[in-house]
Amino acid sequence: xxxxxxxxxxxxxxxxxxxxxHKTKLIQAVRESSFLVxxxxxxxxxxxxxxxxxxxxGFCKDGKIGITQPRRVxxxxxxxxxxxxxxxxxxxxVGYQVRFDDCTSSDTMVKYxxxxxxxxxxxxxxGLSQYSVxxxxxxxxxxxxxxxxxxxxxxxxxxxxNAPKSRxxxxxxxxxxxxLETDKLSAFFxxxxxxxxxxxTFPVTCMFxxxxxPKDVESTGYVKEVVKVALDVxxxxxxxxxxxFLTGQSEIERACDxxxxxxxxxxxxxxxxxxxxxxxxxxxxxxSMPTDQQRQIFQPPPPGIRxxxxxxxxxxxxxxxxxxxxxxxxxxxxxxxxxxxxxxDILEVVPISKSEAQQRAGRAGRTSAGKCFRIYTKEFWExxxxxxxxxxxxxxxxxxxxxxxxxxxxxxVIRFPYLDCPEERFILEALKQLYQFDAIDRRGKVTQxxxxxxxxxxxxxxxxxxxxxxxxxxQELLLPVAAMLSVENIFIRPGQPEEQKEADEKHRxxxxxxGGMNDFATLLSVFQSCKSSDRPSVWCKENWIHWxxxxxxxxxxxxxREILLRLQQKRDFPVETFDGNRSELLRRCLxxxxxxxxxxxxxxxxxxxxxxxxxxxxxxxxxxxxDQEAELNWVIFHDVLVTSRVxxxxxxxxxxxxxxxxxxxxxxxxxxxxxxxxxxxxxxEEMIKWETREAxxxxxxxxxxxxxxxxxxRSNETTVSDxxxxxxxxxxxxxxxxxx
DNA sequence: GAGCACTGC
Numbered sequence: 001x002x003x004x005x006x007x008x009x010x011x012x013x014x015x016x017x018x019x020x021x022h023k024t025k026l027i028q029a030v031r032e033s034s035f036l037v038x039x040x041x042x043x044x045x046x047x048x049x050x051x052x053x054x055x056x057x058g059f060c061k062d063g064k065i066g067i068t069q070p071r072r073v074x075x076x077x078x079x080x081x082x083x084x085x086x087x088x089x090x091x092x093x094v095g096y097q098v099r100f101d102d103c104t105s106s107d108t109m110v111k112y113x114x115x116x117x118x119x120x121x122x123x124x125x126x127g128l129s130q131y132s133v134x135x136x137x138x139x140x141x142x143x144x145x146x147x148x149x150x151x152x153x154x155x156x157x158x159x160x161x162n163a164p165k166s167r168x169x170x171x172x173x174x175x176x177x178x179x180l181e182t183d184k185l186s187a188f189f190x191x192x193x194x195x196x197x198x199x200x201t202f203p204v205t206c207m208f209x210x211x212x213x214p215k216d217v218e219s220t221g222y223v224k225e226v227v228k229v230a231l232d233v234x235x236x237x238x239x240x241x242x243x244x245f246l247t248g249q250s251e252i253e254r255a256c257d258x259x260x261x262x263x264x265x266x267x268x269x270x271x272x273x274x275x276x277x278x279x280x281x282x283x284x285x286x287x288s289m290p291t292d293q294q295r296q297i298f299q300p301p302p303p304g305i306r307x308x309x310x311x312x313x314x315x316x317x318x319x320x321x322x323x324x325x326x327x328x329x330x331x332x333x334x335x336x337x338x339x340x341x342x343x344x345d346i347l348e349v350v351p352i353s354k355s356e357a358q359q360r361a362g363r364a365g366r367t368s369a370g371k372c373f374r375i376y377t378k379e380f381w382e383x384x385x386x387x388x389x390x391x392x393x394x395x396x397x398x399x400x401x402x403x404x405x406x407x408x409x410x411x412x413v414i415r416f417p418y419l420d421c422p423e424e425r426f427i428l429e430a431l432k433q434l435y436q437f438d439a440i441d442r443r444g445k446v447t448q449x450x451x452x453x454x455x456x457x458x459x460x461x462x463x464x465x466x467x468x469x470x471x472x473x474x475q476e477l478l479l480p481v482a483a484m485l486s487v488e489n490i491f492i493r494p495g496q497p498e499e500q501k502e503a504d505e506k507h508r509x510x511x512x513x514x515g516g517m518n519d520f521a522t523l524l525s526v527f528q529s530c531k532s533s534d535r536p537s538v539w540c541k542e543n544w545i546h547w548x549x550x551x552x553x554x555x556x557x558x559x560x561r562e563i564l565l566r567l568q569q570k571r572d573f574p575v576e577t578f579d580g581n582r583s584e585l586l587r588r589c590l591x592x593x594x595x596x597x598x599x600x601x602x603x604x605x606x607x608x609x610x611x612x613x614x615x616x617x618x619x620x621x622x623x624x625x626x627d628q629e630a631e632l633n634w635v636i637f638h639d640v641l642v643t644s645r646v647x648x649x650x651x652x653x654x655x656x657x658x659x660x661x662x663x664x665x666x667x668x669x670x671x672x673x674x675x676x677x678x679x680x681x682x683x684x685e686e687m688i689k690w691e692t693r694e695a696x697x698x699x700x701x702x703x704x705x706x707x708x709x710x711x712x713x714r715s716n717e718t719t720v721s722d723x724x725x726x727x728x729x730x731x732x733x734x735x736x737x738x739x740x
Numbered sequence: 741g742a743g744c745a746c747t748g749c
Contacts, residue, residue, distance in 0.1 A: 500742095
């Protein structure tokens with residue numbers, strides 16, 4: 001196809017982009033070496049232009065150009081724009097692939113996709129033989145999947161002997177990032193060249209405040225302060241919209257309430273048409289908000305009225321709002337951190353990093369020069385805020401990641417080339433869990449079961465339960481449950497007390513339909529009731545269920561069903577039989593994947609986990625088992641939430657006999673022994689030595705009951721009580737500030 | 741006796 005014949009009306013526009021001047025040199029740089037780092041801030045045009053340049057320069061002769069994005073919307077919208085610029089139909093030469101939506105064809109030469117999709121492709125084709133160029137975009141965001149891809153690609157090149165032989169020509173790799181830590185990226189890829197492209201944004205003036213200092217890391221006074229600053233901006237600054245960054249839904253609603261109170265006006269929730277307060281349009285924005293309400297954010301305000309969006313971090317990367325000129329930054333974010341010592345995820349409010357603060361400020365300079373009002377002091381910035389956000393790979397449970405790596409032939413998961421290494425105990429914990437699920441054996445080798453498990457986009461425990469169900473021919477029970485547990489929370493709990501009462505009542509009724517004693521069964525019932533309903537969205541509204549979440553659960557269930565069917569046709573599945581009732585069948589399948597999440601009643605309403613940490617937990621009030629008088633001695637649970645107490649959520653009662661044979665597995669393997677196995681494949685000789693040592697350690701006279709008694713005596717983990725103490729302190733301060 | 745940020749397969 002000739003260049004002149006395809007001159008696009010957008011071409012002149014593309015030539016205006018900062019990247020255009022570097023076109024020849026960029027193509028040259030990609031030709032000359034295997035790796036290239038390209039840096040450039042927003043507006044440089046790197047995401048849309050570079051793939052086109054490479055396409056034009058003939059890089060598609062031997063394969064596709066693949067470009068990864070951390071988010072679905074980005075992959076789709078960028079592909080749309082590039083297809084338009086190249087004047088072709090989306091899905092032909094230019095396409096995209098995200099979960100549930102594959103818009104590519106055999107003609108596709110330039111393919112945008114999410115990083116998770118490319119990772120899945122590597123599983124099927126470790127040499128990425130279809131690609132001539134792989135471009136990893138937004139690497140500075142350090143998403144889990146991008147980090148894994150970086151390591152895998154580095155490994156692919158580091159040992160030529162290991163390199164897949166399916167390729168005829170060497171792969172070209174381009175890593176694109178904002179101008180952060182570029183030296184680190186270059187060093188990671190054998191000191192490759194770095195290409196810097198200037199961005200095209202406007203200057204943002206940042207100002208520090210006086211309200212939050214180093215002593216206020218635990219306080220919540222920032223909501224009031226943020227409101228004050230926003231009102232100041234409104235009364236004293238030139239025209240331009242305001243974006244306020246807070247940490248969560250309740251805070252945002254409180255801030256919006258305060259904004260109205262201060263301006264003596266009506267409640268924004270009741271009169272959507274009249275949200276203006278003395279020329280200020282107040283709009284909350286957070287992820288779980290209904291989509292039609294979210295859409296309002298993007299509409300320009302009426303003439304003469306200033307828009308003030310009060311948002312979570314969703315506005316930092318995922319959504320871009322036009323016309324923002326002022327930022328009010330609280331300096332905090334809500335972050336999910338995995339704690340390997342307790343095997344729990346803890347959601348906590350922490351100060352943002354300096355790089356994140358700059359990212360937030362940058363949101364004010366998209367269309368013109370802006371201002372960023374930070375409510376914290378310069379001292380807070382210096383003493384409390386880290387340079388960079390801890391990458392996801394260092395604060396997340398690695399069970400699924402380690403299984404993926406193992407299936408890709410990475411035996412030594414500890415010495416895998418990570419850009420930033422996760423703590424060794426995170427990896428050991430993952431190995432231990434995989435061993436407990438029978439996904440790997442004692443040598444750390446993937447079992448047949450593990451090979452099946454890696455195919456499912458689920459947490460390995462849930463996959464384990466699903467596969468058990470499949471072998472008992474009752475997958476119909478588990479498929480919906482697995483789907484429901486892997487989407488966002490489906491139960492709506494509104495802020496208004498009256499609505500809250502109504503929602504709780506509806507949810508209680510839904511639980512009662514299945515006997516009111518099993519939260520997993522409730523999920524199954526909600527799924528089925530909604531699916532068989534004539535008007536599912538209306539059914540959801542009536543029952544205070546998130547229609548959007550349920551819709552995605554339907555898609556997930558279909559996908560899981562397809563994967564299962566494919567595997568059943570391809571491989572031999574173990575077949576077992578079971579006689580017992582349906583409720584027992586469901587619970588027994590769940591036990592196979594959740595025996596790491598078993599708790600036993602200790603004293604009164606307190607339960608004690610059996611996972612080796614012996615944490616004291618309570619059943620969450622949202623559970624149908626909360627306050628049940630019935631004999632409840634053993635339960636399994638889906639997750640843990642640390643707030644005023646350590647709560648377990650999505651719970652169901654089980655019989656001790658069902659997990660009796662599984663529980664010893666929790667203490668069978670010493671993680672430090674596993675670590676030596678993790679490092680490399682051991683020889684038979686070493687293995688025999690190790691097995692002998694293990695056998696000596698396993699004393700047959702120690703019964704499960706005794707192990708459990710020992711476990712119950714262990715005190716609660718300090719980090720959990722720390723998190724709890726922090727929570728209580730915040731709550732108290734909040735109440736005090738309310739009382740004032 | 742109730743406090744779930746955001747992504748992704």
